[in-house]
Amino acid sequence: MSKNRNIYMIVTEDKYELPLFVGTVEEVAEKAGCSVNTIYACISHYEHGRNKSTRYRRVILEGEDE
Numbered sequence: 510m511s512k513n514r515n516i517y518m519i520v521t522e523d524k525y526e527l528p529l530f531v532g533t534v535e536e537v538a539e540k541a542g543c544s545v546n547t548i549y550a551c552i553s554h555y556e557h558g559r560n561k562s563t564r565y566r567r568v569i570l571e572g573e574d575e
Contacts, residue, residue, distance in 0.1 A: 514570045517548065522564055537565065 517537040520526040530540050538545045541564070548565050555563040 513572075516568050516570065517552075518566045518568065519564055520566050522562065526566070541565075 516531060517534045518528045519530040519537055519541060520528055530537060534545050534548050538548050551563045551565050552567050554560040
């Protein structure tokens with residue numbers, strides 16, 4: 510059975526959004542010095558159009574077999 514897996518990134522705050530750090534949401538939160546809930550909230554607000562930019566991104570990897 511294939512599962513979707515999420516990875517999280519801290520990206521540059523320019524038009525290129527280059528990845529600065531990639532890991533789990535816990536690793537990204539630790540690196541950024543904030544809570545996991547802050548990461549989730551920033552990403553959610555960005556994806557739903559509430560914020561125009563954020564330093565955090567979620568990437569969904571589809572069909573990854575473990």
